[in-house]
Amino acid sequence: MNSLSRRRFLKITGATFGAAVAVSSLSEVVKGAEKVEVKTGKKVKGIQKIPTYCDICFWKCGAIAYLKDGELWKIEGNPDDPLSEGRLCPRGTGGIGAHFDDSRLKAPLIRKGPRGSEEFVQVTWDEALNYIAEKMKKIKSDFGPEAMVLFSHGVGGNFLKHLMHAYGTPNDTAPSFAQCRGPREVGFELTFGDVIGSPERTDLRNSKCIVLIGSHLGENMHNTQVQEFSEAIEKGATIITVDPRFSVAAGKAKYYLPIKPGTDMALLLAWMNVLVTEELYNKKFIEKYAYGFEQFQYEIAQYTPEWAYIETTIDPEVIRETAREMARYMPATLIHPGRHTSWYGDDAQRSRAIALLNALMGNWGKKGGFYNPTSVNIPKYPYPAYPKSEKGAADNPNHKYPFAEGEKLSTGLREATLTEKPYPIKGWFVYGTNLTQALPNTQETINAIQKLDLMVVCDVVPSEIAGYADVVLPESVYVERYDDLNNPLFREGFVSLRQPVVDSPNDQKPNWWIAKKLADKLGLQEYFPWKDVEEYLDTRLRSAGLSLPQLKEKGVIRAPKGKIYFDEDEEIEFYTSTGKVEFYSHKLKDAGFDPIPKYTKPEEPPAGYFRLLFGRSPVHTFSKTQSNRFLSGLMDENEVWLNYDIAKRMGIKNGDYIKLKNQDGIVSNKVKVKATERIRTDCVYMVHGFGQRSKMYRQTFNKGASDSQLITKYKMDPLMGGTGMNVNFVTIDWEA
Amino acid sequence: MARYGMVIDTKKCVGCQDCVIACEAENNVPEGFCRDWITTESSGKFPTIEMEIRTERCNHCTDAPCVSCCPTGASHYHDVGGVVLVTHGECIGCKACIASCPYDARYVHPEGYVDKCTFCIHRVENGKDPACVSVCPTHCMYFGDLDDPSSKVSQLLKSRKNHSLIPEAGTKPNIYYLT
Structure with a gap:
């Protein structure tokens, strides 16, 4: 799978910065990174402006x-x-709150009570890193290097990833695949031979018709996405929003489809049925590029809007009308692929249906559809080769999930820790991800941790997961540190720098320093040949014809813009096995799955129960911003959305506090009710990231309820190991 | 003389509250207070809902009751753009202005004086937009001279349906919402 993306990546990363940004005379004067001045450490009078890049989300x-x-x-x-x-x-504007946050971790800690007791003693960095190094050496000699796992989220993890690969483990993972965008990437790669990526290659800005199904842009605050969404609204684009909840985006929509949760696939199939039976699809594109369209046509005929009505509760005429609206603007119609897509266990197939619907619009590489992202090549630092792992990764033994090859499964590594299969896992290093909230079924995570010989957490705040660590390492926040360069695939090639703006207030350290120090203690110095991060960054930048002093001054350097759309009659190459857009997938068929997506009925909630849905707030990132005074000032607890009529019938008023109990008897914290007309009667909704139970994290302790705690059940996606998490039901716990 | 005002496109606003945070940071607003805020108004029965999301603040009214009721003259019209300001040193904290404001736009600063939105006049006088306008990721806010027919704000009011808040209070507010 991934090799296809990589092949494409290599093809498009040939761009360079060109003459426009040739190394300036400034960098000629500064020879070697050691002379690069760090601006922190002294107070300068007046106003100073220092460019960097944000880290409040990713x-x-x-x-x-x-x-x-x-x-x-x-x-x-x-x-x-x-x-x-x-x-x-x-969140970015409130980013300064991260620096001033009183509840930050201030010094390294070593556990003295049982795991989870949150009893620690303060130690020096040397003591903390010696402790970790000794344990890691023992784990390596007793079980092999593969017994260490790195869970990390965000660019800050890059130096630790490098360290773990140098140590010899292939087990590095993030919840961003199996718990988030993994199903989408797999669904699109199976269909178009390429992934969506991050930032998404969606040309929202130029779309004339945007369909949001499972995407709450505006509440989900990915900056570029929201900016472009707003631009499209200004230009008069038709917005079609499908959501069980009347979201902010629903308020912008010409058509709002209040779908029954879990039935997206039925709507997607019915939309395609209308487009195919009414022959409204992009015939030119389909004739040229579709593989297996005849079988698809045959199969799709059964999914009439009337059939879908029973499943989705959406009026058949609305299904027809919205399908025609999409066809009216194609190829500048975009069915947004979403981002968080791990919901019901058939999510990769659901994403494949979204991919096919887009294919019917013929919008691949077209203005207003999916643009062809570009990037500039900044060579990696010339490190020695990593030791080869004989055992291989432990996340997906025997390729149980055949299409999970691109990234590692976080929950697969948790499973390996619990079962010791395919081999024992003895150490976790957790960087910047609060696993008790990020992974479904908190208890499984805790049980896995109790089996470890070493548990390290590196974070900026005392997150819940830090309470389970043997060693807690306090990291500098982003405005106090350098990180690796950012040069993603995007509309245009560019590189940006994160650099320190102020000093850390206490004994916090940047992750590059932590990784390098730990490498010294592990005898892995050869993998960290640079003196400091400035030398590392300068080396990388110079190999691309730039320099650190240049980037420190500008913060961002952009390459000349290139072509991101195919010309009218340009031949398009698809990196699928057939070289075409696969309406019928032999790969899926051969692996024992539906070659054309099929609908699976979701399980119904028992009487008196509601389906638990969760989402995002524009002022918080997961569970890591709740103590930022700017952000918590606007939202310091979450609410549970409950349909107004239902609430009234149950005698619950807006603003009342209730507790929720799930199908397994798990009871939440008390949470404030938002009794509202803006949600269906069969589900409740809350923003993720609240109801945290770390006593060390006092600003957020027990505020609101945790969706993660109530997500004891999850449904595995058989294609790629994603964890469908919208399969839990809750009722009101009257005993509370 | 110029008459500064804002035109806010509710079709674009997503209610993210970036404007609120930008204002707090820019103006060092004390914790627990704000000079601007978001109101979400929805009506109807599910699923037929009408919803308007607005960023709100002092309307810098042309007939401002907070100015006419102020016993010390601390609340006054600024000589640039008619912006309503409070001279901190002259304010005795009597709260008459707070009672008179139909928009509930004022609060007592912990240091004892009454505080509110200034349209970021310190920025405007340096050729910049107010902090809330310049930060908005949806570009839903426009600031300018409502008396200048060629200004963007005037043009928008001419071409789009709009309303102001509580016009019946008769204070001649200078913030308009496009619908």
Whole structure:
């Protein structure tokens, strides 16, 4: 699977910065990175502006930090940055709160009570890293290096990933695949031979018709996406929003389809039925590029809007009308592939149906559809080769999930830890991801942790997961540290820099320093040949014809814009096995799956229960921003959305506090009710990331309810090991 | 003389509250207070819902009751753009202005004076937009001179349906919402 993407990646990363950004004379003067000045450490009078890129979520928007008399004052978007275009989202604007957060981890800690007791003693960095190094050496000699797992989220994990690969383990993972966008990437790769990627290759800005199904843009605040969505609205694009909840995006829609949760596939199939039977699809594109269209046509005939009505509760005429609306604007119609797509266990197939619907629009590589992303090539640092793992990764033994080859399964590694199969896992290193909230079924995560010989958490705040660590390493927040370069596939090639703006207030350290120190103690110095991160960054940049001093000054350097759409009659190459867009997939058939997506009825909630749905707030990122005073000032607890009529019937008023109990008897914290007309009667909804139970994290302790705690059940996607999490039911716990 | 005002496109606003945070950071608003805020108004029965999301603040009214009721003259019209401001040193914290404001736009600063939105006049006088306008990721807010027919704000009001808030209070508010 992944080799296909890689082949494509190699093909498109030939771009260079060109003459426009040739190494300036400035970098000639500064020879070697050791002379690069760090701006922190002294207070400068007046206003200073220092460019960097944000880390409050993982979108990596270019920003400019303002210092007033040496103190951090505010952060604005960097107008030179193509992701933010000078405007940050609320989390980015509130980013300064991360620096001033009182509840930050301040010094390294070693556990003294049982795991989870949150009893620690403060130690020096040397003591903490010695402890980790000794344990890691013992794990390696007793069980092999594969017995260590790295869970990390965000660019900050890059140096630790490098360290773990140098140590010899292939087991590095993030919840961003199996718990988030994995199903989407697999569904699209099986269909178009390529992934969507992050930032998404969606040409929202130029779309004339945008379909949001399982995407709540505006509440989900990925900056570029929301900016482009707004631009499309301004230009008069038709918005079609499908959601069991009247979302913010529903408020922008010409058509709002209040779908029964779990039945998206039925609607997608019915839409395709209309497009095919009424012959409204992009015939030119389909004739040229579709593989297996005849079988598809035959199979899709059964999924009439009337059939879908029974499943989805959407009026058949609305299904027809919206399908025709999509056809009216194609190829500038975009059915948004979403991002978080791990819901019901058939999610890769659901994403494949979304991919096929897009294919009927013929929007691949077209304006208003999916653009062809580009990037600039900044060579990796010339490290020695990593030791080869004989055992291989432990996340997906015997290729149980045949299409999970691109990235590692976080829940697969948890499973391996619990079962010791295919081999024992003895150490976890957790960087910047609160696994008790990020993975479904918190208890399984805790049980896995109790089996470990070593549990390390590196974070900026005392997250719940930190309470289970043997060693807690306090990291500097993003405005206090360098990180690796950002040069993603996007509309245009560019590179941006995260650099320190102010000093860390206590004994926090940047992750590059932690990784390098730990490498020294593990005898892996040869993998960290650079003196410090500036030398590392400068080496990488110089190999691309740039330099660190140049990037420190600008924050972002953009390459000349290239072509991101196919010409009218340009031949399109698809990296599928047939070289075409696969309406029928032999790969799936051969692996024992439906070659054309089919609908699976979701399980119904028992009487008196509601399906538990969760989503995002524009002012928070997961469970990691709840102590930021700017962000918690706007939302310091979540609410449970309950249909107004249902609430009234149950005698529950807006603002009442209730507890929820799930199908397995798990009871939530008390949570405030939002009794509203904006949600169906068969489900409840809450924003993810609240109801945290870390006593060390006092600002957020027990505020609101945790969806993760109630997600004891999850349904595995048989194609790729994603964890469908919208399969839990809750009722009101009157005994509470 | 110019009459500064704002035109806000509710079709684009997603209610993300970036404007609120930008204002807090820019103006060092004390914790627990705000000079601007988001209101979400919805009506109807599911699934037929009408919803308007608005960013709100002091309307910098042309007939501002907070100015006419102020016993010390601390609340006043600024000589640029008619912006309503409070001179901190002259404010005695009597709260008459708070009672008179139909928009509930004022609060007592912990240091004792009454505080509110200034349209970021310190930025505007340096040729910049107010912080809330310049940060908005949806570009839903426009700031300018409502008396200048060629300004973007005037053009938008001419070409789009719009309303102001509580016009019946008769204070001649200077913030308009496009619908």
